[in-house]
Amino acid sequence: MSNELIRLKDCFMAFDDQVVLNSINLYIKDREFLTLLGPSGCGKTTTLRIIGGFQKPTSGSVFFDGVRINDVPPHKRRINTVFQKYALFSHMNVFENVAFGLRIAKLPKAEIKRRVTETLKLVNLPGFEKRSVNSLSGGQQQRIAIARAIVNRPQVLLLDEPLGALDLKLRKEMQIELKKIQQQVGITFVYVTHDQEEALTMSDTIVVMNQGNIQQIGTPTDIYNEPKNAFVASFIGESNIIDGIMNEDYMVTFAGHTFRCLDSGFAQNELVDVVVRPEDLHICAPEEGHIRGVVESIVFKGVHYEMIVRTPAFPFLVQSTLHRAVGQEIGLSLTPDDIHIMRKPKQKDAQAAPLPDAQAADA
Amino acid sequence: MNKKGLSTPYVIWMAIFVVAPLILVVVYAFTSKSGGFTFENFSGMLQYAGIFSNSFLLAIIATAICLAIGYPLSYFLAKESATIRKVAMIFIMLPMWMNFLLRTYAWMSILEDTGLFNRLLALLGLPTLHIINTNAAVVIGMVYNFLPFMILPIFSVIEKIDRSVIEAAQDLGANSVMVFKRVIFPLSLPGVLSGITMVFIPAVSTFVISKLLGGGMTWLLGDLIENQFLGNVYNPHLGSAISLVMMIIVMICMAVMNRFGEGEEGAVVL
Structure with a gap:
């Protein structure tokens, strides 16, 4: 758990003179569940998008496994993302959605089938291969989005408020399930949320952000019992x-x-x-x-x-x-x-x- | 109140202006001048096979050119800022606010042997081209007049593709070519199909364009049909039969195309 996987060094980001990230420094350990927590507009999603490669910091560096990856495009990073509104491919069925990354990687057909089936089982949707993604409920779409990302066995999974659209009961179930999935597949999760309870439930480490600054980094117990400010x-x-x-x-x-x-x-x-x-x-x-x-x-x-x-x-x-x-x-x-x-x-x-x-x- | 009742005026409108004329066309197509039932109108149609094939060929070429221009244009336009998109849309729509005949007359004077286009060629020291009164002129006229009908549906579909879906594809390892091939293009297919429909149908049945720019040298189906109703031969029975056959061929074309598109995305307007 101790080796460092991702490091953000003096990451500064501004859109038209508006500072979104104020030179933040952060490192993420391998296989940890790290949550970026803060109110909307605090820079947490921007931080996630910088790690995913969808945005480049105005200045500062992003390191992955010790290598600077500022200029590496998203499709070349060993990082996958679960998007806020799932962003499933509506023109494909469940199987094709999950298989998307594997097909791009040109894996053999039998291997693709095996891995898709296995991953659908992991997210508790076995037998859903032929279903249209448009016919699924929010919670099911969410699981497909997770399956589509983890089937590629990334080193890091980024999750951008993935449970935001679900109702309270489902959200609680998914919190536990997500944590379970993270432990099963043994990869790093970087999770963005504004829900403090969600952060406390799932995280190994919480990064509290506000107005582009990191306010505190610590375990859920630390953050709750010993708030820095x-x-x-x-x-x-x-x-x-x-x-x-x-x-x-x-x-x-x-x-x-x-x-x-x-x-x-x-x-x-x-x-x-x-x-x-x-x-x-x-x-x-x-x-x-x-x-x-x-x-x-x-x-x-x-x-x-x-x-x-x-x-x-x-x-x-x-x-x-x-x-x-x-x-x-x-x-x-x-x-x-x-x-x-x-x-x-x-x-x-x-x-x-x-x-x-x-x-x-x-x- | 029963909300279903609100559609009544439209149903009546459709019955009077769509269904009734259609029935009339069918009745005329299967009757002779004397009023008796006959297949004569259809059996005599074979002599017009050349006009049929020419009409469809020109319409297919014009549709293909519209697609070749319209798709990239819509694709790149959709990436631009909102202001640029709005201005570009106005320019695309602008010709449609002018009278159709006027637009086509303008092309006559552009494409004439001593017209603007040839004078431009001469100015550049290039040999002049004989375009007016050829099939090329007809196709140019079709493309010019119907291009907006290709751009608008494609543009509005591409514009609505969620940015995060494209990001998801990139995230899953797709480079820009694959993102286009596997995500953007399949998602834009409904727009492409309705664009093709909206260009192909008026193109295959036009008669003004072929008359003005084709100079009556090449007859298209539209000219043929028009001649049966308004020309000196006056034979509405044959005209109806030709219309009916054309309609059926177009419907078959569209059905085949929609079936082809269905694998990727749901059915599209016919």
């Missing part, structure tokens, strides 16, 4: 982001209370962003908690209740299995490892600022 924290899961002051190492004041925390290395009395996940706020009696507040609203979410707790400083989003009536005064308590301290971005536009930390993560 307020953007990552708010994009992955829900969070309370509160202004705070770092009194000294391991001591932070916010919401009218001073807490012990696990962070250090800040200037004395530096203004910081404090991130607290809604499920980390524990409900207790008003006098027992660190913070006192009044329940402003409560909504039943199935697994838990979600409430807004109004405190003098900040309305906290709290998730708890406990029910508290609206208007009731309650206490909220926190342990030191529930508190995540983030440096305030230097520029006004927090999310556009390149983060030296995120870049360092892949060095």
